[in-house]
Amino acid sequence: MERTSVKKPSPINVPLLHWLWVGPLALFLRLWLSTLRVRTNQTIKNIETDIGGNAVLILWHDRLFFAPIITQRYLKLPVYALVSASKDGAKLTAFYNLMGIQCARGSSNQLGAEALMTLARAMRKGAHAGITPDGPKGPRREFKLGALGLARVTKRPIVVMGVHYHQCWRLSSWDQFALPVPFSVVDLTLERTDLAHLTEAQSAQVLTQRLNELSGE
Numbered sequence: 397m398e399r400t401s402v403k404k405p406s407p408i409n410v411p412l413l414h415w416l417w418v419g420p421l422a423l424f425l426r427l428w429l430s431t432l433r434v435r436t437n438q439t440i441k442n443i444e445t446d447i448g449g450n451a452v453l454i455l456w457h458d459r460l461f462f463a464p465i466i467t468q469r470y471l472k473l474p475v476y477a478l479v480s481a482s483k484d485g486a487k488l489t490a491f492y493n494l495m496g497i498q499c500a501r502g503s504s505n506q507l508g509a510e511a512l513m514t515l516a517r518a519m520r521k522g523a524h525a526g527i528t529p530d531g532p533k534g535p536r537r538e539f540k541l542g543a544l545g546l547a548r549v550t551k552r553p554i555v556v557m558g559v560h561y562h563q564c565w566r567l568s569s570w571d572q573f574a575l576p577v578p579f580s581v582v583d584l585t586l587e588r589t590d591l592a593h594l595t596e597a598q599s600a601q602v603l604t605q606r607l608n609e610l611s612g613e
Contacts (some may be wrong), residue, residue: 422494429465431578437585440470443555447588449473450524452547454603455557456537456611457528458571462559462582464495467526470586476500476518477526478511478542497526512546519550529603534570537608539600556603558585558610585610 439446450473455463467475479488479499489499500514515525527543530536547554563577576582589606591599 418490419494422491425461425491426464426495428578429462432462432465432576433579433581434465434469435581435583436470437587440584440586443470443586443588444472447553447555449552450519450522451553451555451588452519452543452550453524453526453555453557454529454543454607455526455559456571456607457531457534458536458566458574459557459559459611460528461573461575462584463526464492464497466557466559466584466586467495467497470584471524474498474518474523475526476515476523478515478528479532498523500525512542512549515546516550519546519552525550529600529607530571536571537604539604539607541596541600543603544596544599553588554591554603556585556587556589556606556610558583558587558607560584560610560612583610 444450453466453475463477476498477492477500479492492499498518500511500518515527519525525546527546529539529543543554560583561574561576561580562582563580564574565577567573567575587606587610589603591602594602
């Protein structure tokens, strides 16, 4: 019997139409983000020096709106983000590229291994890798193990990005996506979490707890 090859799904390209409306939207959001009053922890400006280079950066999916501020203001090395290989992910890719973040397309269901390999290659060249451990579809704030696997493969530390909005609006999405109120206060914490001698399950529990402590609800 002839064996039929299974065609792998390919990432969805970003149509020109997306770029036409994403550009003005990105400009509007840059202005929005510029109004926020950001308070940081003491070591944030030296985080890359303290860890000796790049890291696996993690934050909850509902705090993604704030990610461009972190990459533009507080990190010198480039950042690659893992974005879903869906139509919605194509829109997010266009937006992130305009905000200075490179994207590796994929998820736990589609192109997951390829996307993680892309992130690993980027990290070996010195870039950070950004992952939302509960993305792209949840459950909300349930830690998946991809970030731990990437850290193990690249032998680089995990940095928790805690983003606490003092005032925000929430969308009716699976993650209750949060939008900080313009001119409100945001507490930002970047910290390396010591996971030495912990199992994978224990590490996931520690990181979940710390992300929740630093991000609030």
